[in-house]
Amino acid sequence: MTTTGAPRMIQDRALRPTAKVLPEHIRLNNRTLVLQTLYRTGLQSRADLARETGLTRVTVSDLISELMGENLVIELGQRQEPRPGKPATLLDINRVAFQIVTLDLSGHTRLRGAVLSLDGVVLSSSGIDLADARGEAAYDKVAELLAQVIARATAPILGVGIGSPGIVDRAGVVRNAPNLGWRDQPLQARLQNATGLPVRVVNDANAAVLAEHSFGGADHDLLLVKVGHGVGAGLLIGGRAIFGERFAAGEIGHVVVGTDDGPLCACGKSGCLEAWLSVPRLTSAIQDATDAATTAAEAELVIDQILTEAGRRLGIILAPVVGALNLLEIVLSGPPELLDGTLSAATVETILSRTMATETGDLTLRMTEQGEDIVLRGAAVMVLSAQLGVS
Amino acid sequence: MTTTGAPRMIQDRALRPTAKVLPEHIRLNNRTLVLQTLYRTGLQSRADLARETGLTRVTVSDLISELMGENLVIELGQRQEPRPGKPATLLDINRVAFQIVTLDLSGHTRLRGAVLSLDGVVLSSSGIDLADARGEAAYDKVAELLAQVIARATAPILGVGIGSPGIVDRAGVVRNAPNLGWRDQPLQARLQNATGLPVRVVNDANAAVLAEHSFGGADHDLLLVKVGHGVGAGLLIGGRAIFGERFAAGEIGHVVVGTDDGPLCACGKSGCLEAWLSVPRLTSAIQDATDAATTAAEAELVIDQILTEAGRRLGIILAPVVGALNLLEIVLSGPPELLDGTLSAATVETILSRTMATETGDLTLRMTEQGEDIVLRGAAVMVLSAQLGVS
DNA sequence: CATGTTTGTTAGTAGATCTTACGAACTAAA
DNA sequence: TTTAGTTCGTAAGATCTACTAACAAACATG
Structure with a gap:
């Protein structure tokens, strides 16, 4: 499957278009639409998905077989409720096939990390004391914690999400974070290089609002x-x-x-x-x-x-x-x-x-209602959104 | 051409998709992209458009011939600059083929109306005293002014845009406008029925910010x-x-x-x-x-x-x-x-x-820098955006 | 005058969805 | 037990889109 690079989705909007669209883009849009529907409601048949998305059963079948090929979707046997007609084959996102690793750097004295399921449930969490580390020393602490958390994952990692205090730009560069002593710290690029995994860095409050939106x-x-x-x-x-x-x-x-x-x-x-x-x-x-x-x-x-x-x-x-x-x-x-x-x-x-x-x-x-894990869960939303187009 | 109904554009975005996309939608997106490019820069050849949009010359040619069939685009002879190769045929939006009619209802005592070119230039303007009219009487004043302005148009009317004070919903219903004595006034639907033209009603300040954005x-x-x-x-x-x-x-x-x-x-x-x-x-x-x-x-x-x-x-x-x-x-x-x-x-x-x-x-x-015409021009932006996907 | 460049078009290919049709598997009623 | 009706998933072919490849026309340059 594609583990790097955000999917390119397609949508109607009241905005002037800024880019051309090709047939392959519509495939990705509809693929993501199906995945999103399945992520949200779970346990649906191909026919259910067709009804919900407006696509035909034929198209949904085709997309599903593609998604099953990537181990993102699995069949879970037939629906048991007695209904007329051929019984439906239930599908779901393969929620145990991948895990998400996230960090919360917003603690004043302690950095936190966690492994999450695709549903955003915290499976295990770790932490490391910042011990007044600043600048490069703070970066080393982050890298160390990240390596620890990655080691605790028990399934392939979909991606890494990080909520950092301070000003963070779209490329994941921490423009300014006084508490960590960072200016123009290219955190996303550095950690992506170091780990070989797709990494997303956003401001902690922005991560939090995403968590609240998706899970709240x-x-x-x-x-x-x-x-x-x-x-x-x-x-x-x-x-x-x-x-x-x-x-x-x-x-x-x-x-x-x-x-x-x-x-x-x-x-x-x-x-x-x-x-x-x-x-x-x-x-x-x-x-x-x-x-x-x-x-x-x-x-x-x-x-x-x-x-x-x-x-x-x-x-x-x-x-x-x-x-x-x-x-x-x-x-x-x-x-x-x-x-x-x-x-x-x-x-x-x-x-x-x-x-x-x-x-x-x-x-x-x-x-x-997200409690102290709000940034960790929000960072997971970033990863889900960037890697699967789902949230 | 399509004179009613907003075009359905397609775009990549960091959002979960909410609707399926079909091949015909990608056509509309690229069509609008070409039109938008032409609207903004004007006087370009098919090859120029291809370079700018990323589409191929073939596709651009096809889209242009469609747009020319709707009288939205015209050829303006060959480029004169001495350059190697076959001289390019210059194209432009047919800026005189249609006009836009807009009203500004935000004046406390006087309603204003205007006919605008596709470029957003006020060609002629009219006005009518509100004379303390409220409720249905105010609606009658608006309808009267609109009819006057429509009569002054000298080309087919692309659509009608109206900036109204108060709370206006997405369907163009004025939920609440104390100064005009309106509550849940379905202005857009009523005027659309009355005139047979596509009508868009928005809040006056929202219209103004659109004008500032597009022309400022x-x-x-x-x-x-x-x-x-x-x-x-x-x-x-x-x-x-x-x-x-x-x-x-x-x-x-x-x-x-x-x-x-x-x-x-x-x-x-x-x-x-x-x-x-x-x-x-x-x-x-x-x-x-x-x-x-x-x-x-x-x-x-x-x-x-x-x-x-x-x-x-x-x-x-x-x-x-x-x-x-x-x-x-x-x-x-x-x-x-x-x-x-x-x-x-x-x-x-x-x-x-x-x-x-x-x-x-x-x-x-x-x-x-838009002066007193800011709402009138902003309302025109609404029409351009709704009818052509252009602004 | 030959060469190279640019434009716009024609013909054919690849990718996406759709419609139509069909077998499989089930419920409900005769 | 049989029959009819329903629903599911798949297969085959049609339609729409944009793309690549190739080409003639028209121009500048050496």
């Missing part, structure tokens, strides 16, 4: 806010991730909130979102409050105020974005003990009170 | 802010307009600015962008200042303060959007005597001071 259910436009040592966002509109003109979309951590100043930020400005909302800032503020309080009730009250204010600040930043994009779904990723409850309630209330209620009335804001 | 040059992501009786925005990312989950993208007029309250808005909230920035509010504030001032210099000073503050408020709203989308190009549309200069300088300065300089350093903010 609804097919809405989506804004994911990732709160950790810093604050970043991933944005998905019309089914596609937004990367931005300079690949810095979602970098809202150093946008100033409100018109009443605020705490000094490491970047030099006052009142940046990160200065209100980052995990270090919240935990230390809570610690201070706990230390200063004389009773547990008093501490709780102050903590509530801190979280409410942080949530409100997030809402102030998000309101114009929600209004401009007419977003209806916002997802938070980060420590639930900080974000869930008081903080997110304050955020949604602030957004609603600052935008047109008629347009944002059914806004939902919730915690992600 | 650069191929960047683009945010257009349209300041008039209200304040709205149109957003274009990756070459496509963003409509939003409920078709209300760009509705930033009633987003609250800052954390220090502000003037009461008609919507009930305090400190909405429209309460700071709309044309009526600015003109009346300036009028008051002029009346109250004892000297011209004093008046000028106060006016400067008013405009600076309005610009600053706009910047405060836009900063999170610019950060989240990593936008580099913002365009203002509206009365230049209000927006150009002091106000826009304050806006750009505010945005830069509230975002990460490294990511937004090369942000440009400028007035549109």
Whole structure:
């Protein structure tokens, strides 16, 4: 099978065409369409696929035999339900034939890695302490972790997906990642050379929003806010991730909130979102409050105020974005003990009170259900999308 | 030729495919590709087109003869430059064979209409006073104006494009337009029935951003802010307009600015962008200042303060959007005597001071060069895109 | 004047889907 | 038990697309 190079899909769109299309491209489109349908619903017959895709049974049969030849699809016996007619042969993606390896470099002190099934389930995970490594030393840590994780795979590896903090361009070059001490680090190309596997590197928040989109259910436009040592966002509109003109979309951590100043930020400005909302800032503020309080009730009250204010600040930043994009779904990723409850309630209330209620009335804001594996799973989505055209 | 129904184009994209593709679709894609190339550069030979599109001369010839049969393309004699080889036959879109009719319903008191060439040049324009007509009466005014404009066309009409204020869905139903007294007004369908022509209705700010994109040059992501009786925005990312989950993208007029309250808005909230920035509010504030001032210099000073503050408020709203989308190009549309200069300088300065300089350093903010015809021209882009796949 | 280049067309090939037709295998009713 | 009807998967041939190869026409250059 093709293990390198993204499939070239074909689609109608309200855009001027930019490239010619050949008969072989339509084959790839329909092949991917069948694979996608099978990936999503699983356990279908050729006839089912024909009905769902609009292709004829003949064409589906042909595509399926091609996919079976690549070990991507397998037959799973005949359907048992008593129905008139010849019983259908059930098909499914061969979900155990390949595995996906992904890394999450967004941890402040620890890098994580995992082997995932084609369904995005974490089969095994590993980690390595960054130990303040920067620049080339940080790269070595990444390469070491990657080799470890690859060794733990128990099936051929479909590809490697990596979520990195900082600005990452379309070629997988990390343009700027202060925490890792990288500037213009060609991570994707280097690791692809080192491993011989197809590698995809994207920003961690962008990976996260892909995970939320693919595994989180609804097919809405989506804004994911990732709160950790810093604050970043991933944005998905019309089914596609937004990367931005300079690949810095979602970098809202150093946008100033409100018109009443605020705490000094490491970047030099006052009142940046990160200065209100980052995990270090919240935990230390809570610690201070706990230390200063004389009773547990008093501490709780102050903590509530801190979280409410942080949530409100997030809402102030998000309101114009929600209004401009007419977003209806916002997802938070980060420590639930900080974000869930008081903080997110304050955020949604602030957004609603600052935008047109008629347009944002059914806004939902919730915690992600992907937990700490969100970047690892999102990186897997990248690989599935790049290698199989599936997600 | 096909005068109704959008062409179905085909394109590679990083998205899962949602529909099957047939050989006839690839024909349409390549046909549109050729037409698009010709539309953009004009005066090319079949061999030139083949080189530019990547198709073979044979295929281009075939497509061209089809397009010539529909009177969309014409031959313009042989190239004169002395070059070796058989002289090339120059081709061009038949730019005088069709005309486009568009309406701009966004004026507070007056509706405008125009006949445009395929190049988007206004050939003749008309207008009609709204005279406070609302609901069905407003529809009648629109239909009357449309009939007038259609009568002034001097060539077959490719289609009708309409920019309407308010929330407009993909089917051209005006979901909500307070100024015209419309709720769920199926404008596109009604006018299509009435005229027998293909009609496209979109939000006025969305039309404007399309005009700016097609005629304004650069191929960047683009945010257009349209300041008039209200304040709205149109957003274009990756070459496509963003409509939003409920078709209300760009509705930033009633987003609250800052954390220090502000003037009461008609919507009930305090400190909405429209309460700071709309044309009526600015003109009346300036009028008051002029009346109250004892000297011209004093008046000028106060006016400067008013405009600076309005610009600053706009910047405060836009900063999170610019950060989240990593936008580099913002365009203002509206009365230049209000927006150009002091106000826009304050806006750009505010945005830069509230975002990460490294990511937004090369942000440009400028007035549109499309002037008052921006919606009319944008509506023409809609028609070109829908009928020919060209823009 | 011969040579090389470029243009646009004709003829035939390869790849993709489709329609039509058919055997296989099952359920349900006579 | 037989018959009819249904559904599945496959086979053969038709249609549509763009491609390659080849060629005549028309020009510039040495």
